[in-house]
Amino acid sequence: MSGFQDVRDVMDISGPSESTPRAPPLKKQKTVEKRPDGITRELFALLGENPPPVAIVENKFKEKPKWMGKANPWEWKDFTNPARTDSLILRHWERKSKEPPDLEYRFSKFDVKVDIPTYSDGEYEILKDLDWSREETDYLFDLCREYDLRFIIIWDRYDFPNGKSRSVEDLKARYYSVCRSLMELRTPLNRMSPEETQIFNMLNFDKERETSRKKMANVLFARTPEQVKEEEMLLAELKRIVTNQQRTLEERKDLFNRLEMPSSQGSIAGYTGSQGLAALREFMVNSSDKNKKRKSIAMGANTGADGSQPSPAVASISEKASTAIAASQKEAIQPKKQARKLSGEEMKEYGVIYHDKLSQGIKFRSSMVATNVKGGTAQKVSQALAQLEIAQRLTMPTSKTIQKYEQLQSNVGILLDTKKLLEKVEQELRVLKAQQDAAKEDT
Amino acid sequence: MSHLHQTLSSNQAPSTVEYGGDEISAIVLDPGTAWTRAGFAGEDTPKSVIPSDYGVIDAVGDEPRKLFIGDNDVHAIRPGMEIRNPMSDGIVSDWDTAPLLWRAAITSRLTTTLAEHPLLMTEPSWNPPKNREKTIEIAFEDFDVPAFYLAKSGVCAGFASGKATGLVIDVGASNISITPIHDGLVLRKGCTRSPLGGSFLSDQIRAYFASAAIPLTAHYQVLSKNAVEAWKPADAVYKTFAPGQEPTDSYKRFQEERVLTEFKEYTAQVWTGPGPLPPSTGAHDAATSLLSTTGRPFEFPDGYNLVFNSERHRVAEGIFHPPSMLTNYAGHPDPSSTLGLNALIHASMKDVDIELKQLILNNVVITGAGSLVYGFTDRVNAEIAAAFPGPRVRVMAAGNSVERRYAGWLGGSILASLGAFHQLWISRKEYDEHGAGIVEKRCK
Numbered sequence: 001m002s003g004f005q006d007v008r009d010v011m012d013i014s015g016p017s018e019s020t021p022r023a024p025p026l027k028k029q030k031t032v033e034k035r036p037d038g039i040t041r042e043l044f045a046l047l048g049e050n051p052p053p054v055a056i057v058e059n060k061f062k063e064k065p066k067w068m069g070k071a072n073p074w075e076w077k078d079f080t081n082p083a084r085t086d087s088l089i090l091r092h093w094e095r096k097s098k099e100p101p102d103l104e105y106r107f108s109k110f111d112v113k114v115d116i117p118t119y120s121d122g123e124y125e126i127l128k129d130l131d132w133s134r135e136e137t138d139y140l141f142d143l144c145r146e147y148d149l150r151f152i153i154i155w156d157r158y159d160f161p162n163g164k165s166r167s168v169e170d171l172k173a174r175y176y177s178v179c180r181s182l183m184e185l186r187t188p189l190n191r192m193s194p195e196e197t198q199i200f201n202m203l204n205f206d207k208e209r210e211t212s213r214k215k216m217a218n219v220l221f222a223r224t225p226e227q228v229k230e231e232e233m234l235l236a237e238l239k240r241i242v243t244n245q246q247r248t249l250e251e252r253k254d255l256f257n258r259l260e261m262p263s264s265q266g267s268i269a270g271y272t273g274s275q276g277l278a279a280l281r282e283f284m285v286n287s288s289d290k291n292k293k294r295k296s297i298a299m300g301a302n303t304g305a306d307g308s309q310p311s312p313a314v315a316s317i318s319e320k321a322s323t324a325i326a327a328s329q330k331e332a333i334q335p336k337k338q339a340r341k342l343s344g345e346e347m348k349e350y351g352v353i354y355h356d357k358l359s360q361g362i363k364f365r366s367s368m369v370a371t372n373v374k375g376g377t378a379q380k381v382s383q384a385l386a387q388l389e390i391a392q393r394l395t396m397p398t399s400k401t402i403q404k405y406e407q408l409q410s411n412v413g414i415l416l417d418t419k420k421l422l423e424k425v426e427q428e429l430r431v432l433k434a435q436q437d438a439a440k441e442d443t
Numbered sequence: 444m445s446h447l448h449q450t451l452s453s454n455q456a457p458s459t460v461e462y463g464g465d466e467i468s469a470i471v472l473d474p475g476t477a478w479t480r481a482g483f484a485g486e487d488t489p490k491s492v493i494p495s496d497y498g499v500i501d502a503v504g505d506e507p508r509k510l511f512i513g514d515n516d517v518h519a520i521r522p523g524m525e526i527r528n529p530m531s532d533g534i535v536s537d538w539d540t541a542p543l544l545w546r547a548a549i550t551s552r553l554t555t556t557l558a559e560h561p562l563l564m565t566e567p568s569w570n571p572p573k574n575r576e577k578t579i580e581i582a583f584e585d586f587d588v589p590a591f592y593l594a595k596s597g598v599c600a601g602f603a604s605g606k607a608t609g610l611v612i613d614v615g616a617s618n619i620s621i622t623p624i625h626d627g628l629v630l631r632k633g634c635t636r637s638p639l640g641g642s643f644l645s646d647q648i649r650a651y652f653a654s655a656a657i658p659l660t661a662h663y664q665v666l667s668k669n670a671v672e673a674w675k676p677a678d679a680v681y682k683t684f685a686p687g688q689e690p691t692d693s694y695k696r697f698q699e700e701r702v703l704t705e706f707k708e709y710t711a712q713v714w715t716g717p718g719p720l721p722p723s724t725g726a727h728d729a730a731t732s733l734l735s736t737t738g739r740p741f742e743f744p745d746g747y748n749l750v751f752n753s754e755r756h757r758v759a760e761g762i763f764h765p766p767s768m769l770t771n772y773a774g775h776p777d778p779s780s781t782l783g784l785n786a787l788i789h790a791s792m793k794d795v796d797i798e799l800k801q802l803i804l805n806n807v808v809i810t811g812a813g814s815l816v817y818g819f820t821d822r823v824n825a826e827i828a829a830a831f832p833g834p835r836v837r838v839m840a841a842g843n844s845v846e847r848r849y850a851g852w853l854g855g856s857i858l859a860s861l862g863a864f865h866q867l868w869i870s871r872k873e874y875d876e877h878g879a880g881i882v883e884k885r886c887k
């Protein structure tokens with residue numbers, strides 16, 4: 001009924017309207033139960049609070065929307081587009097309105113142009129380039145204007161009669177150098193505003209760099225499937241190494257924690273007695289030691305050694321350490337005095353030992369065994385030594401035995417490394433052989 | 444009820460700036476080799492699609508030449524009616540008839556007052572300037588349109604998939620064409636094409652039927668048929684013609700082409716690749732077991748039916764690997780010098796700037812009815828991925844066959860209904876002022 005009237009309204013046909021004015025839309029009573037149609041009330045009640053498990057298809061048309069009032073008419077209307085130079089009249093549907101229509105066509109705002117500079121004959125004298133004729137430069141600038149500086153398109157369409165073949169970079173370099181020179185010509189550098197200087201600097205096109213960058217990009221693009229595969233493999237390898245490195249770092253940290261000293265500040269009186277020393281040792285072995293095996297070895301060493309008696313070596317170290325502290329403290333106050341270096345015999349004679357690095361605090365010589373081997377090998381070395389039933393800690397750690405011990409350690413390390421390398425090479429050999437065989441089969 | 448709130452009330456004008464549309468009742472015409480498609484801009488399918496093939500009975504004595512255009516006319520059996528096509532190699536070659544077809548496509552279903560509607564036409568990227576000028580002349584002189592524009596069909600097909608930058612692979616009847624586009628403009632240096640389109644595939648199937656002694660009948664030849672088992676001779680009554688009343692050879696071929704298109708649609712399949720289909724090795728076809736596909740049946744109009752195995756792959760292989768094409772017929776393309784689809788893509792990408800290569804390969808659009816053969820897009824995908832292992836490749840093809848068929852038209856329809864496009868039309872006034880040469884300047 002009213003549908004017909006709507007059509008009339010839209011088409012703006014003022015014919016004899018329906019005799020009765022349209023009744024205002026009936027206010028519907030809001031029902032509490034929103035029971036969908038295709039389902040009986042009893043069944044619906046069974047569902048309770050839950051929504052129906054399946055969508056119930058209502059075999060019903062969409063309700064007619066309740067429009068407010070009369071439909072507005074549309075009009076087939078002429079319009080012009082200010083973005084055009086030729087006042088072409090096109091027509092489109094427009095909402096009929098009493099107000100004067102917008103004068104500006106609303107899509108003309110999308111008509112934006114890039115500002116391309118122009119130059120006079122006089123100015124061109126400065127812009128001269130041996131490689132470019134005036135005509136070709138003009139041609140380039142026309143294309144820049146036509147294609148809004150999209151150089152890839154400009155290059156694609158570039159066809160200067162009898163011209164050289166030019167790369168995208170050639171075109172860019174010429175365009176930007178002309179713009180730069182023009183800018184400088186019109187406003188000398190020292191009178192440019194900061195923004196202008198910024199623009200001026202941006203116009204600096206580095207052709208060489210751009211060319212080589214593209215060359216590299218091309219190489220990257222032209223990778224063969226094998227190269228891509230290899231790259232993927234290398235990346236996986238890198239990832240593996242990085243995660244391993246993390247682990248090694250953690251191990252090392254653990255090691256350092258193990259070596260952490262109780263603070264040397266404060267009285268050492270508590271450690272002077274044999275009981276105290278034993279307690280200190282206990283403390284050091286236990287502190288942050290999560291490795292049960294090491295602990296047991298250490299304890300073994302403990303029982304093996306003459307536990308109750310502090311060894312002279314230990315005592316000498318503690319003495320030395322305290323003198324070292326004294327020395328370093330003195331050092332801080334006065335410039336280092338060059339001590340007379342003792343000869344080998346003298347050193348032996350007086351029982352003097354020089355240490356390369358001595359940190360603060362008390363140390364056992366047995367714990368000063370330099371770890372010449374690092375990382376994973378260190379663990380393997382200690383394993384190997386354990387296998388050979390050589391104690392981890394020396395019972396009598398004199399400087400000589402320690403030297404020997406260190407040597408032994410590093411030799412074992414070297415051997416182990418060599419063994420590992422050998423295994424790796426053999427494995428690689430096997431893989432390559434297998435690949436070779438596979439390739440042979442393939443062909 | 445919430446959906447009602449989304450519906451605009453009749454008092455409220457839709458905000459056109461939101462979708463950028465401003466419909467000016469323009470007509471969009473996409474003249475292809477197989478079909479000529481026309482419709483109003485802003486709609487999603489062309490209202491009027493007529494075969495580009497037309498029937499003609501040449502003038503005899505006083506009788507002027509008679510044309511039969513459109514589906515209803517061209518399929519009728521008429522003695523002496525030749526079937527011709529005004530296009531060759533995807534562009535107009537018969538300028539006397541092409542405009543008649545265009546006019547018929549528009550006036551039969553859209554409007555009879557051409558002078559009231561701006562006209563947007565599509566053209567292939569290789570359309571020469573002469574042809575373009577001729578087209579604009581016809582639009583203004585013959586059709587008397589108020590405004591005109593000539594858009595590249597590759598760009599339009601890109602728009603139809605929402606791409607302004609990408610690689611458009613269009614498989615039409617006469618060609619496969621590859622058009623790299625950027626920012627809605629064709630990259631001319633990368634445009635390539637080969638004659639291995641839909642008609643080529645038809646020819647290959649025809650050649651295969653001939654070599655395997657499979658009789659090809661057209662629908663018009665069969666009066667009635669009885670069902671027969673596979674491989675059994677047909678049991679049908681064929682139409683007979685009195686001497687002098689037979690349809691022409693071109694008519695027969697045209698009708699057979701419809702059967703071949705059915706074969707392409709239901710039975711032919713492109714080998715998955717990448718790499719060429721392994722060669723057939725006689726009776727124990729190694730390829731068959733390799734393909735491990737089940738055969739697919741096809742029934743000819745006379746009821747003769749059989750199951751095709753590896754042959755249905757082999758007929759399509761020439762498109763990708765020309766040396767594999769069947770050559771037992773006259774006028775086949777040269778298998779050694781014609782570029783297969785892979786080589787074509789490669790040639791297209793060669794001159795694309797490295798900055799764009801990645802982006803373009805990430806937006807490969809496949810369009811044209813010829814691409815609807817089973818497995819076509821998968822093979823293209825596999826071939827591109829194998830040829831360019833580094834970059835990420837994404838191949839898009841409308842799953843909807845209507846959209847695939849009409850992508851060129853649809854893009855034109857979108858373009859011609861955009862508010863921002865209306866400044867690009869070539870107006871009558873501009874044409875009068877500058878002449879036909881203006882098309883080169885304005886339709887880039």
Ligand SMILES: Nc1ncnc2c1ncn2[C@@H]1O[C@H](COP(=O)(O)OP(=O)(O)O)[C@@H](O)[C@H]1O
Pocket residue numbers: 474475476477478479614615616617640641642645703704707708810811812813814815816848
């Ligand atoms: N479903 C289909 N499967 C394969 N090929 C088809 C299918 N439908 C049509 N074709 C073929 O596609 C070609 C027509 O493609 P089209 O894109 O319409 O060409 P044009 O743009 O040149 O008019 C014809 O050769 C036809 O046989």
